[in-house]
Amino acid sequence: xxxxxxxxxxxxxxxxxxxxxxxxxxxxxxxxxxxxxxxxxxxxxxxxxxxxxxxxxxxxxxxxxxxxxxxxxxxxxxxxxxxxxxxxxxxxxxxxxxxxxxxxxxxxxxxxxxxxxxxxxxxxxxxxxxxxxxxxxxxxxxxxxxxxxxxxxxxxxxxxxxxxxxxxxxxxxxxxxxxxxxxxxxxxxxxxxxxxxxxxxxxxxxxxxxxxxxxxxxxxxxxxxxxxxxxxxxxxxxxxxxxxxxxxxxxxxxxxxxxxxxxxxxxxxxxxxxxxxxxxxxxxxxxxxxxxxxxxxxxxxxxxxxxxxxxxxxxxxxxxxxxxxxxxxxxxxxxxxxxxxxxxxxxxxxxxxxxxxxxxxxxxxxxxxxxxxxxxxxxxxxxxxxxxxxxxxxxxxx
Numbered sequence: 001x002x003x004x005x006x007x008x009x010x011x012x013x014x015x016x017x018x019x020x021x022x023x024x025x026x027x028x029x030x031x032x033x034x035x036x037x038x039x040x041x042x043x044x045x046x047x048x049x050x051x052x053x054x055x056x057x058x059x060x061x062x063x064x065x066x067x068x069x070x071x072x073x074x075x076x077x078x079x080x081x082x083x084x085x086x087x088x089x090x091x092x093x094x095x096x097x098x099x100x101x102x103x104x105x106x107x108x109x110x111x112x113x114x115x116x117x118x119x120x121x122x123x124x125x126x127x128x129x130x131x132x133x134x135x136x137x138x139x140x141x142x143x144x145x146x147x148x149x150x151x152x153x154x155x156x157x158x159x160x161x162x163x164x165x166x167x168x169x170x171x172x173x174x175x176x177x178x179x180x181x182x183x184x185x186x187x188x189x190x191x192x193x194x195x196x197x198x199x200x201x202x203x204x205x206x207x208x209x210x211x212x213x214x215x216x217x218x219x220x221x222x223x224x225x226x227x228x229x230x231x232x233x234x235x236x237x238x239x240x241x242x243x244x245x246x247x248x249x250x251x252x253x254x255x256x257x258x259x260x261x262x263x264x265x266x267x268x269x270x271x272x273x274x275x276x277x278x279x280x281x282x283x284x285x286x287x288x289x290x291x292x293x294x295x296x297x298x299x300x301x302x303x304x305x306x307x308x309x310x311x312x313x314x315x316x317x318x319x320x321x322x323x324x325x326x327x328x329x330x331x332x333x334x335x336x337x338x339x340x341x342x343x344x345x346x347x348x349x350x351x352x353x354x355x356x357x358x359x360x361x362x363x364x365x366x367x368x369x370x371x372x373x374x375x376x377x378x379x380x381x382x383x384x385x386x387x388x389x390x391x392x393x394x395x396x397x398x
Contacts, residue, residue, distance in 0.1 A: 018302065018303060018351055018352040018353060019350065019351040019352075020303075020343075020344065020345040020346060020351075020352070022345060022397060023345060023346065023347055023397065024318070024320065024329060024330075024331040024345040024346055024347040024396060024397065025329070025347040025366075025381060025394045025395065025396050025397065026394065026395045026396070026397060027366065028365065028366065029364060029365025029366030029367075029392075029394065030365050030366070030383075030392035030393060030394040031380070031393050031394065031395055032084075032085050032086065032087065032088060032090070032392070032393040033088045033089070033365065033390055033391075033392055033393075034052075034054065034070065034085060034088075034089070034090065034390060034391040034392075034393075035052070035053055035054030035057065035089075035388075035389050035390035035391055036053070036054065036363075036388055036389040036390045037088060037089055037390075038363055038364060038365060039363070047074070047389055048102075048104075049075050049098070049101065049102055049103060049104045050091070050101055050102055051079070051091035051092045051093075051095075051101040052089050052090075052091045052092075053075075053389070054070065054072050054074075054075070054079075054389050054390055054391060055072060055073070055074030055075045055389055056073050056074035056386050056387075056389060057070055057071060057072050057073055057074075057372070057373075057384045057385075057386060057389070057390070057391055058071055058073040058121075058122040058123075058185075058310075058372040058373050058384050058386055059071035059073075059121070059122050059123050059124040059134075059372070059373035059375075059384055060124065060373060060375060060382045060383075060384050060391045061124045061125050061126060061131070061373075061375045061382065062084065062126070062375065062376075062377040062382065063126045063130075063131055063147045064126050064128070064129050064147070065129070065147050066082070066083050066084070067080055067081060067082050067083065067147055067149075068080065068081045068083070068084055068085065068377075068382070069081075069124055069131060069147075070092075070124075070384070070391055071121040071122055071123070071124045071133065071134075071373070071384070072121075073120055073121055073122055073386070074389075075097075075098065075104060076097055076098065076105070076106060076107050076108070076109070076118045076119060076120065076121065077095060077096060077097035077098045077118060077121070078094075078095070078096040078097055078118065078121060078124070078133065079092035079094070079095060080092060080093060080094035080095070080096075080148065081093055081094075082149075084377060084380070084393065085393070094148060094149070094150060094151045095151045095152070096116055096118070096148065096151065096152060096153060097109065097116065097117060097118035097121065107119040107120070107137065108138070112165060113138055113164065113165050113166065113167045114154070114164055114165065115142070115154030115155045115158070115164040116152055116153065116154040116155065117138075118133075118135050118138070119135060119136070119137040119138045119167070120135075120136040120137040121133050121134065121135055121136065122134045122136050122185045122186070122372075122373065123184070123185055123186040123187040123188075123197070123248070123373060124187065124373070125187045125188050125189055125375070126147075126189060127143060127187075127189040127194060127210055128145070128189070128210055129145065129146055129147065130143060130144040130145040130146050130147055130156075131143075131144050131147055132144075132187045132189065132194065133155075133187070134184045134185055134186060134187045134196070134197075135184075136183050136184060136185055136199075137167075137183070138161075138167040139160050139161070139167055139168065139169050139170070139180075139181045139182055139183065139184065139200075140158050140159060140160035140161045140167065140181060140184070141158070141159040141160055141181065141184055141187055141196055142155035142157075142158055143155060143156060143157040143158070143159070143210070143211065144156055145157070145210075157211060157212070157213075157214055158214050158215065159181065159196070159207075159211060159214075159215065159216060160179070160180060160181030160184065160215070161181075161214075161215060162214060162215040163214060163215075164214075169182045169183075169200070170182050170201070170230075175228050175229075175230065176198075176201045176203075176227060176228060176229075176230050177217070177227050177228065178205070178217035178218045178219075178221070178227040179215050179216070179217040179218070180201075181196070181198050181200075181201070181205075182198060182199075182200030182201045182230065183198075183199045183200030183201075184196050184197060184198045184199065184200075185197050185199045185246075185247050185248070185310075186199070186246070186247050186248040186249055186259075186373075187249075188248070188249035188250055188251075189210075190251045190256075190272075192208070192209070192272075193206045193207060193208055193209075193272065194206065194207045194209075194210065194211065195249040195256075196218075197246040197247050197248060197249055197258070197259075198246070199245055199246055199247055200230070201224070201230040202223055202224065202230055202231065202232055202233070202234075202242075202243050202244060202245065202246065202262075203221050203222060203223035203224045203230070203243060203246065204221070204222040204223055204243070204246050204249060204258055205218035205220070205221055206218060206219060206220045206221075206222075206273075207219055220273065220275070220276055221276045221277065222241075222243070222258070222269075222273055222276075222277065222278060223241070223242060223243030223246055223260075223277075224242075224243075224276075224277060225241070225276065225277040226276060226277070227276075232244050232262070233263070234277075237290060238263050238289065238290055238291070238292045239279070239289050239290060240267075240279035240280045240281075240283070240289040241277050241278070241279045241280070242263075243258070243260045243262070243263065243267075244260060244261075244262030244263045244292065245260065245261045245262025245263070246258055246259065246260050246261070246262075247259045247260075247261040247309075247310045247311070248309075248310060248311050248312045248322075248373065249312070250312045250313050250314050250319075251314060252268075252314040252319040252334070253314075253334050254270060254271055255268045255269065255270060255282075255319075255337070256268065256269040256271070256272060256273065257312050257314070257319065258280075258312070259309045259310060259311060259312045259321065259322075260309075261308045261309055261310050261324070262292075262308075263286070263292035264285055264286065264292055264293065264294040264295070264305070264306045264307060264308065264309070265283050265284065265285035265286045265292065265306060265309070266283065266284040266285055266306070266309055266312060266321055267280035267282070267283055268280060268281060268282040268283070268284070268337070269281055270282075282337060282338070282339050283339050283340070284304075284306075284321070284332070284337075284339075284340070284341060285304070285305055285306040285309065285321075285340075286305075286340060287339075287340045288339065288340070294306070294307040294308065294325070295307050295326070295355075300353050300354075300355060301323070301326045301328075301352065301353060301354075301355050302342070302352050302353060303330070303342035303343045303346075303352040304340055304341065304342040304343070306321065306323045306326070306330075307323060307324070307325035307326045307355070308323075308324045308325040309321050309322060309323050309324060310322055310324040310371075310372050310373070311324070311371065311372055311373045311374040311384075312374070313374045313375050313376050313381070314376065315376035315379075315381060315396060316379075316396070317333050317334055318331050318332070318333060318396065319331065319332045319333075319334075319337075320374060320376075320381060321343075322371040322372060322373070322374045322383070323371075324370050324371060324372060325355075325370070326349070326355040327348055327349070327355060327356065327357045327358070327359075327367075327368045327369055327370060327371065327387070328346050328347065328348035328349045328354075328355070328368060328371075329346060329347040329348055329368070329371060329374070329381070329383070330343035330345075330346050331343055331344055331345045331346065331347075332344055347366075347368070347394070348366075348367060348368035348371065357369040357370065357387060358388070363388055365392075367388075368383070368385055368387075368388070369385060369386075369387030369388045370385075370386045370387035370388075371383050371384065371385050371386065372384045372385075372386040377393075379395050379396055380393045380394065380395055380396070381393075381394050381395075381396055
């Protein structure tokens with residue numbers, strides 16, 4: 001609802017709120033907007049597939065060759081640009097997952113599962129000279145060893161399934177294994193390991209090096225004590241080892257960082273974990289490892305809590321978290337890191353105690369509605385602003 005009709009908007013906007021000394025991102029808003037453009041007074045139009053439109057995008061990333069790829073999740077496709085776009089609404093050049101830009105073919109393009117079909121693509125990241133995509137509802141991760149430079153290029157390798165035509169949860173088995181996936185939402189390559197947020201199995205898997213075989217088993221697991229359990233929080237209460245709905249992974253200095261969205265927290269390990277089920281060393285968003293309520297049990301947020309943090313990334317000296325259900329980004333610097341620490345700054349809201357989608361108002365260049373996947377490209381933060389059907393290239397402050 002817009003600021004002109006929302007019954008709570010005036011009261012919420014007038015709440016006293018802790019205000020950071022400066023915003024995380026440039027105050028004028030996104031430098032470039034892909035997908036849905038800002039319209040007068042929040043006019044809503046149907047999302048019709050084209051080379052310029054997006055429907056609930058959940059991931060976007062700059063690849064090693066300088067191209068930008070976006071997971072256009074609601075259209076079950078990937079869109080590619082040869083370089084970072086410089087103009088609002090710049091049309092995509094390449095397409096994977098649908099027969100053409102104007103076709104809304106649905107999941108797997110209403111056809112059989114294949115090496116170039118997609119069903120709710122979400123996480124996307126560079127892997128060496130190629131890219132990896134979390135093909136969530138096909139319960140697999142697709143890998144291209146070279147970034148595609150044309151449309152309809154099939155993937156070279158699949159994880160989670162034995163071949164490109166299968167799409168069963170955990171390969172049809174009642175329990176997971178080191179080779180299976182169930183709703184994998186996030187992917188991240190740190191130059192040595194490929195991490196996959198295997199959300200439905202409540203775990204994060206890692207592979208040493210770039211996988212070379214279809215269905216290759218993972219080398220390690222976090223969030224579960226072994227490869228065969230998929231219980232929420234390992235079958236017990238939340239603690240430093242467990243996960244409930246892991247969604248995104250990144251590296252920040254010497255920390256491995258996981259957005260554990262279902263527990264409304266971000267977990268950090270100092271250095272690369274070396275054993276299965278290794279406990280995290282630090283938590284953000286909660287006062288300790290045993291707590292998991294959204295906004296720490298309150299309706300309104302503050303600088304030290306989350307409501308479903310679905311995205312994490314690092315750029316310069318900033319760790320940035322997409323606090324998705326609070327429609328904001330939060331930022332910490334390395335010196336800030338401590339269990340339960342408050343964020344230093346934010347974007348998308350005017351203060352730490354505000355939470356409205358688009359600030360309870362109309363869509364603008366500096367508003368957010370359910371920001372999902374986030375990544376970095378130099379001084380730009382790439383934001384899949386899912387609820388606004390767009391991707392933002394928004395420059396951060398020094």
